[in-house]
Amino acid sequence: MVLISGAVQCPSELSAQDVKTLSQVWQTIDAQSCPYQYNFHMHTRCSDGQLTPEALIEQATMIGLQGMAITDHHSVRGYERAAKWLTQHRSDLDIIPHLWTGVEITSTLEDVAVHILGYGFDPNHAAIAPYLNSKSPHGRAARAKVVVRAIQQAGGLAVLAHPARYRKSYLELIPAAAAAGIDGIETYYAYRKEKPWQPTPQTTPGVKALVDQVGLLHTCGTDTHGLNLRLRV
Numbered sequence: 001m002v003l004i005s006g007a008v009q010c011p012s013e014l015s016a017q018d019v020k021t022l023s024q025v026w027q028t029i030d031a032q033s034c035p036y037q038y039n040f041h042m043h044t045r046c047s048d049g050q051l052t053p054e055a056l057i058e059q060a061t062m063i064g065l066q067g068m069a070i071t072d073h074h075s076v077r078g079y080e081r082a083a084k085w086l087t088q089h090r091s092d093l094d095i096i097p098h099l100w101t102g103v104e105i106t107s108t109l110e111d112v113a114v115h116i117l118g119y120g121f122d123p124n125h126a127a128i129a130p131y132l133n134s135k136s137p138h139g140r141a142a143r144a145k146v147v148v149r150a151i152q153q154a155g156g157l158a159v160l161a162h163p164a165r166y167r168k169s170y171l172e173l174i175p176a177a178a179a180a181g182i183d184g185i186e187t188y189y190a191y192r193k194e195k196p197w198q199p200t201p202q203t204t205p206g207v208k209a210l211v212d213q214v215g216l217l218h219t220c221g222t223d224t225h226g227l228n229l230r231l232r233v
Helices: 019-026 053-063 077-092 144-153 170-179 204-214
Strands: 067-069 098-100 102-109 112-119 157-160 184-188 217-220
Touching (some): 019 157, 019 217, 053 077, 077 098, 102 144, 102 170, 144 157, 157 170, 157 217, 184 204, 204 217
Parallel strands (some): 067 098, 157 184, 184 217
Antiparallel strands (some): 102 112
8 A cells, every 4th residue: 555645734736636646556456445545536516416525525534535536527626625625724634635636527438428537637737628617528529538638638647437337348448448548447336336335346356357457557436426425325
């Protein structure tokens, strides 16, 4: 496990875009990493979640998360508000989780609608701007290869979210995502909304084996839209 100094003394653009550390963390991710150590898939009221960004980040500090990202749909407003809250409350916190920039983008892959997660990107970069306007992209802009390229041009890492939730099998979509240049796959995911949260045992081993085979990074997240970061609701 990569210890990220619990660690960021205060959130900053530099730490939020530190993809080197993020990549190192993802190389250590396993089925036990989420939801108490890391959580890279969460939503706030800035898209379709129930928590305010401030309530979400406060709950994350209470859980003791080491690293995290808010992945609202086509928006970084939740991240910005959470980062501001961390800065304002840093003197009251013993440990501040490493907060990376994040977003979830609607895309198309193999003629199937999918979601691509972006992390550690510069939200002010021109390449990512069309995907941060609270609207789903259409046409060429929605193609997975184009979305992945935009995230990477903005300095970030791209991940295929919940690969076993789509109309085509993950056996087709993961290799296709790899061919599109994606960096990682959300390997650990609670497809059946397990309580307590855990990666679905019937699906995870197959996903992990294929991700390892194509040489991509593993990520995890609860994909919470509710009031509890430790559950998929």
